[in-house]
Every structure is written in structure tokens, then in C-alpha cells.
Amino acid sequence: MATSLALHALPGIPMVAAGDDLAALIQAALARAGLTLQPGDVLVLAQKIVSKAEGRIVDIATVTPTPDAIALAATTQKDPRMVQVILDQSVRVVRARPNLIIVEHKRGWIMANAGIDHSNVAPQDGAERVLLLPEDPDASAEALRARLAPQVNGPLGIVISDSFGRAWRRGTAGIAIGAAGLPALVDLRGNPDLFGRILEVSITGFADEIAAAASLLQGQGDEAQPVILVRGLTWNQPAMGAANLVRPPSEDLFR
Numbered sequence: 001m002a003t004s005l006a007l008h009a010l011p012g013i014p015m016v017a018a019g020d021d022l023a024a025l026i027q028a029a030l031a032r033a034g035l036t037l038q039p040g041d042v043l044v045l046a047q048k049i050v051s052k053a054e055g056r057i058v059d060i061a062t063v064t065p066t067p068d069a070i071a072l073a074a075t076t077q078k079d080p081r082m083v084q085v086i087l088d089q090s091v092r093v094v095r096a097r098p099n100l101i102i103v104e105h106k107r108g109w110i111m112a113n114a115g116i117d118h119s120n121v122a123p124q125d126g127a128e129r130v131l132l133l134p135e136d137p138d139a140s141a142e143a144l145r146a147r148l149a150p151q152v153n154g155p156l157g158i159v160i161s162d163s164f165g166r167a168w169r170r171g172t173a174g175i176a177i178g179a180a181g182l183p184a185l186v187d188l189r190g191n192p193d194l195f196g197r198i199l200e201v202s203i204t205g206f207a208d209e210i211a212a213a214a215s216l217l218q219g220q221g222d223e224a225q226p227v228i229l230v231r232g233l234t235w236n237q238p239a240m241g242a243a244n245l246v247r248p249p250s251e252d253l254f255r
Contacts (some may be wrong), residue, residue: 005232008033009217009225016048016226018055023147026227039154040233043144044214046226047133047162047177048117050140056132058085076101082116085130089114105133108246109177112165134160137178138241145180157182157233160242161211163220167254174215176207179242182235183207206235207242 010029016022026043030036051057065073065080069087073080077098087093090103094110103114115133134140141158149156160178165171176184184207188199214228249255 002232002234005213005230007213007217008035008229008231010035010227010229013049013224013227016052018052018057020053022049022053023144026144026148027151029227030229035229037148037152037156037229038231039152039156040231041152042157042159042182042210042230042233043148044159044161044211044218044228044230045144046218047115047137047160048131049226050134050137050160050178051131054134054140056134057129058132060085060128060130072096072101082130085116085132086114089116089132107133107137107177107243109164110167115162133162134178138180138243139178141178141180141241149181155181155235157210157235159207159210159214161214161218163215172220174208174211174213174218176205176211176242176245179207179240181239182210182233183237184240184242184244186235186237205245208245 010026010033012032013025013029016025022045060079060081063081063084065084069084070080072087072093073083076083076096078101083101086101086103090105092104093101094104095102101113102110104110105114109115117131137160141160145156145158158180159176161174162177163172164175166173184205186204186206188202188204191199193199210230210233214230217225217228219225
């Protein structure tokens, strides 16, 4: 168990565009900061730069809304084209009210507006564009880990984070939507507590906790610090992706 952590916002990450090499941008930022990757380091990337590099951008002008999208737009007072993009990324609508649609994303997340975002998406030629989540965040994390791992003589973790609202609590917090090189969940069942009692249900969202810590530096607005180096963590369980953080419907008491 770590007794201290260091978090470093990597400097000078530029505005990312489709096709940009994130590994090369991170290597350059590490050099600017006078840092080199060490065993046990974790890099936390804001979802937006991953989505931008992967070209996950939709021009709203190209979208033709269906009757279902038009009906839901009338209820929520949203642009029907935006509603169509949300529905295209979802498997069901959980709740809706004016200016808000809560859906189950294709990847299993319960979230507002399917995670589709206008913020920090620079306009191009006056067009209105929105940013989708990565198609497969775990695969994106693993691809980046594979590029950077040869620099490290030991484990290297990658977390792709996003800001989520939480049921029954106000405010957003960083969570992991993608992970590689580390266990997204740490199963503590079978271990003793301080008094020797065996833990029976304790499983920690390791990747979520890392994402939340990094989010304090990434911020939500114009901070321009999308990549955070987290140093000082240890783990001894096998790597697993962030898809394992999604609770299966069979275990969900609220569906």
C-alpha cells in the first residue's frame, strides 16, 4: 500500500486533432517536465483528447433525426439532431426532462447525454460539431500502453477518465472509462481487516479512484491539463480493463 502519491500535470499538451499521435505528445510533454516514466507510473488521459485523436467528431449538420428523436427533442427542448446522436450511442433512455437525457450507453454506462460534449470542441468553419466517447476505451488505453511500455522496465498503467454525475450526489467526479496495465478493480475479499476479520464483500474501484485524483488537476474548464502522471501506486493483481467496473444488470437492484 502506498504511503504517498505524487501527481504531475504534464505541460504543453497542444489542442489535439484527429490523427494526432498521443504517445508522441506525451513523450514530448514528459521531456519538457524533466520526467521519465518509472515502473508503477500511471498516466491518466482526459477522454476528450483520446476521442479527438481518434476522430470521434460528428458534424450536427449531417444528422437527420428520426421520428423518435424528434419526439424526445420536444420533451427535452433539445436540438433533434443532437438527440439523434445521443440515441445512436445508447441502448435505452433511462430518464428525460427538459435539457437532460439520461441513457444507458452502448458500453453500459448510465450517463447524461451519452457522454456527448460540446465543450472544448473547437469550431471549424462555423460548423457545429460534437464529440463522442472513444469507441472502445479499454482498447485505446492498451494501444497507448503498448507504445509507451518499452520505456519502462516494469508495470505501466493507463487510465482514460471522464467526468460523471452520480446518482444521489451532486457534482461530477472523475471516473475511469478505459484502463490498461493495472487492475480496474481490486478484489480484497479473503484478506483480513485490522482486527483479523476476513473481508467478504470489499472490492475497490482502483481505476476510478485514480481517475478521481487526477481530475483534481485536469479540471473541467480551461485548465488545459489533460494528461496527469500519477506516481507512487502499487498493485499486485492482474490487469483488467475498465469495462469490468460496469455493474452487470443481474447485480443491479435499481433497474
